[in-house]
Amino acid sequence: MLPAILSLDCLRLIYLDRPAAVIEVVEEVLSRIASAKDPAIFISLVAPADLRRAARELLQREPDPALLPLWGVPFAVKDNIDVAGLDTTAACPAFAYRANNDATTVARLKAAGALVVGKTNLDQFATGLNGTRSPYGAPRSVFNSDYVSGGSSSGSAIAVAAGLVPFALGTDTAGSARVPAAFNNIVGIKPTPGLLSLAGVVPACWSLDCVSILSASVAEGARIRRVAERFDQFDPYSLHGTQQSLAPCPRVGVLAEKDREFYGDAENAALYELAIEAMRGTGAEITTIDYRPFQEIGALLYDGPWLAERLAGIGKFVDKHPQDLDPAVRALLDGARRYSAIDAFAGLHRLRELRRRAEAEWANADLLLLPTSPAIYTVEEMRADPLRLNARFGTYTNFVNFLGCSAIAVPAGFKSDGLPFGVTLVAPPFHDDALAIPATAMHRAANCGTGYAKQIIAAE
Numbered sequence: 001m002l003p004a005i006l007s008l009d010c011l012r013l014i015y016l017d018r019p020a021a022v023i024e025v026v027e028e029v030l031s032r033i034a035s036a037k038d039p040a041i042f043i044s045l046v047a048p049a050d051l052r053r054a055a056r057e058l059l060q061r062e063p064d065p066a067l068l069p070l071w072g073v074p075f076a077v078k079d080n081i082d083v084a085g086l087d088t089t090a091a092c093p094a095f096a097y098r099a100n101n102d103a104t105t106v107a108r109l110k111a112a113g114a115l116v117v118g119k120t121n122l123d124q125f126a127t128g129l130n131g132t133r134s135p136y137g138a139p140r141s142v143f144n145s146d147y148v149s150g151g152s153s154s155g156s157a158i159a160v161a162a163g164l165v166p167f168a169l170g171t172d173t174a175g176s177a178r179v180p181a182a183f184n185n186i187v188g189i190k191p192t193p194g195l196l197s198l199a200g201v202v203p204a205c206w207s208l209d210c211v212s213i214l215s216a217s218v219a220e221g222a223r224i225r226r227v228a229e230r231f232d233q234f235d236p237y238s239l240h241g242t243q244q245s246l247a248p249c250p251r252v253g254v255l256a257e258k259d260r261e262f263y264g265d266a267e268n269a270a271l272y273e274l275a276i277e278a279m280r281g282t283g284a285e286i287t288t289i290d291y292r293p294f295q296e297i298g299a300l301l302y303d304g305p306w307l308a309e310r311l312a313g314i315g316k317f318v319d320k321h322p323q324d325l326d327p328a329v330r331a332l333l334d335g336a337r338r339y340s341a342i343d344a345f346a347g348l349h350r351l352r353e354l355r356r357r358a359e360a361e362w363a364n365a366d367l368l369l370l371p372t373s374p375a376i377y378t379v380e381e382m383r384a385d386p387l388r389l390n391a392r393f394g395t396y397t398n399f400v401n402f403l404g405c406s407a408i409a410v411p412a413g414f415k416s417d418g419l420p421f422g423v424t425l426v427a428p429p430f431h432d433d434a435l436a437i438p439a440t441a442m443h444r445a446a447n448c449g450t451g452y453a454k455q456i457i458a459a460e
Contacts, residue, residue, distance in 0.1 A: 002028050005453045006166040008073055008220045015065035015072050022072035026055045029074045029117060032164050038145070040137030041155045041164070043079045044086055045118035054115050068113035069227050076159040076168040077106060078152075079119035080126050081211070082200035086116075090202045091124040091134040094324040095317055103200025104235070105169065105211050105228045112227045117165060120155025124326045125314060126171050126204035127333075128152050129179045129373075129393035130382050133326040138379055142184050142452040143418050146378045150180030150393070152204075153214065157184045160214045161451035167215040167224050173204045174301050175372075175397025177212035178409035182372035182422025186451050187443065188409035189213040189221040192429045193401050194239030196225070197232035203313035205306055207237065208401040216450045218408060218440040225432065246366050246427070246434040252279050253289035253365030262374040263392055267415040272371050275412045275423045278445040279369055282438060287364050293357035298398030300354075302391065305347040307332065308339040328386040351402060358403060362428065367435065369442075370396040372409045372422040396424065404429040408439040411448045420448065 002025065003010055014021050030048050033041075046054075058072060065071040077083050080090040082099035083106055089096040102110060110116065123133040131154030132138040139149040142161045149158055153170025157180030160168050170177040172190045181188030189212060196211040203209060213228070215221035232238040254276050262269045280286050300306055311318065311333060318325065318333055325333070373393045382389050400407050405426050412423040425439050448454050 005163045005216050005451050007216050008070070008166055008223065011073055011166065012065070019059060019063055019065050022055045022059060023052070025072060026051055026074065026115070029164065033117065036162060036164060038139055038158055038162065040121050040134070040139045041158045041162070042076070042118045043089055043091065043121050043136050043155070046086070046116055051115065051117060058113060058115070062113065070109060070224070071113035073114045073167070074117045074165045075109065075114050076117055076120045076156055076165050078122050078156045078168070078170045080122060080171060080202040080204070081106060081169055083116050083119060086119055088119070088202060090126070091122050091136060092324055093135060094321050095314070099200070101200065104197035104230065104232050106200065108228050108230055109224070120153070120159055120168060122154055123152035124329045125202070125310070126152040126173060126176055127310065127329045128390055129175050130390050131180065132379055132382050132386070133328050135326070140379065141376070141419065143420060147376055147419065148183065148379055148382050150183035150373070152176040153180050153212065156214050157181055157186060160216060161186050163451060163453070167213060167220065170212045170214055171201060171204065172210045172212040173208050173401060174394050177214055178372050178397050178407065178424050179393050181214055181409040183376055183420065184451060185411045185420040185448060185454055187215050187218050187221050189215065189225055190400065190407040190409070191225055191229065191432050192239070192241065192406045193404055194237050195229045195241070195432065197230060197235045197238055199232050199235045205301070205309045206313060207309060208306065210401055218410060218436050218443055222433065222436040241430040243433045244428070244430050246431065246437070249283040249285060250366035250438065251287055251364065252284045253287055253361065253368045255291055255370065256288040259291040261395060262371070265375045268371065268374060268421050271413045271415070271421040272423065275442065276369065278442060279438070281445065282441045284438065289361045289365055289368065293354050293361065294399040297351065297354045297358065297402045298394060300347055300351060300402065301394070301398045302332070304350070305339040305344040307336040308344065311336050328390070331387065355403065367425055367427040367431070367438070370424050370426060372396065372424045376419055400426055406430065406432045406435055408435050410439050410443040410446070411450070412442065412446045413448055414454070
């Protein structure tokens, strides 16, 4: 009997004792997917016969599970990332193409023994943080189906939070893994940009895009990231780098009172204060930062020429198929056309200026502890006001990739209405491994379980 929330460790123990159990695990995963309450999680699935065949071939090819780090682990892939033999739609049916090859990151995970089960839903062209901008439906929070799942990696987050797979790949340009992780009580690993290859990923904003991992725990997400990471000569944004350390008692920058915006959600504000105290309890030194330079950097994403970069990869398709775009996505992309080459250079210069101001804040902090999202809204509220409310979700996430930062989003408690709250730890580039230590401590201190399993525990 598998646990409600799947994990690498539980599967590892099962397989080391009895490798043939991979066939039973595949059957259980197929059963869970078929009976999932949310019909909008997946855009396409690997045919059951093909998934069973992949499990049998793994068993024949490498019968010793100890020799592959992800042996027999099922996982899902956001549908803007190529999986050979499946369509890549980016949540736009007219854009769909059949992928002949796996994206580099997918290929590395499969080589490590992992089994793809399907492609997950997303905000169209990864443009959004809410999960409602898809013709394939709007996934919902696992805790209340009236509420958004978060996006754009909506289906990937729900697949993990609902216990369908132990982990899923997403992408994160402005918070697209971190926000849905927060809304569904799971972990969102946003690596240093360039650490995981973008080859085989449909670009959203290519200079800022990042493949991400949604998982049940920090330790498992970090383990998957280390398997997946690789310098890739076919990705011009791929980077070499050496992981850096943090002090045993790091200086943790938190928001000053004047910079805390929760849009009227007093319970989220209180949970953020509790997270700060939990961090203090780990021995960290708490210091306040001036968030304004980070906020102004984040604003460049949608109120600056980087919006035009979203047209660089798909502009020809958009010109030919405007009627096939989600209305909110089309409105954003139409707005991108007002930017000129002069605006692009002015934006680059402005970013340099703001980085200097941000560096002054980093001089007083080794890492930042921020709310992942200040608030959450219902699907109906989001559809009624799609641009303004979506922008709120990025209040504390949009700046991160502009600075090349590493980040890990973790659960941080529940409100009285049963909806979760999350915080994100942010550090300079190549602190991915180091961040896992305080992130794990924060998740443990919150004592809020993982995914929907928290709901079950509370009910019992």
